Amino acid sequence: MEFTVQQIADLLQGTIEGDNLVGVRTLAKIEEAQEGALAFLSNSKYEPFLYTTNASAVIVSNKLELKKPVSAALIRVEDPYTSFSVLLQHYQHALIASKTGVEEPCFMGSSSQIGKGHYRGAFSYIGNHCKIGQNVRIFPQVYIGDNVEIGDNTTIFAGVKLYANTKVGSNCTIHAGAVLGSDGFGWAPQPDGSYKAVPQIGNVVLEDDISIGANTTIDCATMGSTIIRRGSKIDNLVQIAHNVEVGSDTVIASQTGISGSTKIGNQCVIAGQVGIVGHITIADKTTVGAQSGVSKSVKASGTIIQGSPAFDYKQNLRAMTVFRKLPELQRDLEFIKQKQRD
Incomplete structure (x- = not known):
């Protein structure tokens, strides 16, 4: 199955930056994606992959400010993680629905x-x-x-x-x-x-x-x-x-x-x-x-x-903090008791 970026954006009620007619036929992680794949970016620590990914399209936040040019088409949404989850649900449903x-x-x-x-x-x-x-x-x-x-x-x-x-x-x-x-x-x-x-x-x-x-x-x-x-x-x-x-x-x-x-x-x-x-x-x-x-x-x-x-x-x-200190507290107690005996 292949869909255009425009079709995906319509499903997610997102806006497009880039080629809205590029085809997408699979889903992938942003760091592993190849041509024809759709990825998403929700965690800022993965942002560097946005500028090097081979994905054809990436779902990103409306609030993301680009630091470099991006070759992939971008689909901007309110919550990239939730939007990607919606796509996974539709994809899974399509696979299951094919069974009749x-x-x-x-x-x-x-x-x-x-x-x-x-x-x-x-x-x-x-x-x-x-x-x-x-x-x-x-x-x-x-x-x-x-x-x-x-x-x-x-x-x-x-x-x-x-x-x-x-x-x-x-x-x-x-x-x-x-x-x-x-x-x-x-x-x-x-x-x-x-x-x-x-x-x-x-x-x-x-x-x-x-x-x-x-x-x-x-x-x-x-x-x-x-x-x-x-x-x-x-x-x-x-x-x-x-x-x-x-x-x-x-x-x-x-x-x-x-x-x-x-x-x-x-x-x-x-x-x-x-x-x-x-x-x-x-x-x-x-x-x-x-x-x-x-x-x-x-x-x-x-x-x-x-x-x-x-x-x-x-x-x-708090109790676990005390528990971790028990060996030290026991050592201190033994020291005090020894002092008292002396």
């Missing part, structure tokens, strides 16, 4: 429905009584259990498993290997020291505009639903337990684990390798730093916490 039709072998059960413009990859399986919307892309080796519902324009990449009764909204992306609806970790201890399984009969519900990362697992509820609210983005290798509720527009980074029945608020940021205990509530707009262990509820909106156990971010930094 039904590859064989694949299977769809009785009474299941699927909308127009869909794609079903080879060895995909759709159970009975499923309702699947329009323009849904189901890649090879996807398993969709009975009574699953999937909204319009959702993409489900290879090897995803959606257990029975899972509900997925519109405009969602579920990346390879994710599992939604597997049993929650419910085991009742017995007098003899063994454990008896507690049946998990609920489901998983994803609202609209959600992204689920590769190999992430979201357990079904014991009863009711495990819910991910609209617009949330969940990274690879995240574990979300039964009856958890994740609020809208919350982001959760890789290797985080959230225990059962915990409620995460709206617009929260959960960094990598965070562990959150069960049956607590995290307030809206909470930020949890990487490798933190959250053991109690966070009640105030906008709180920033860090550490294990996690507490106020600034207090944690």
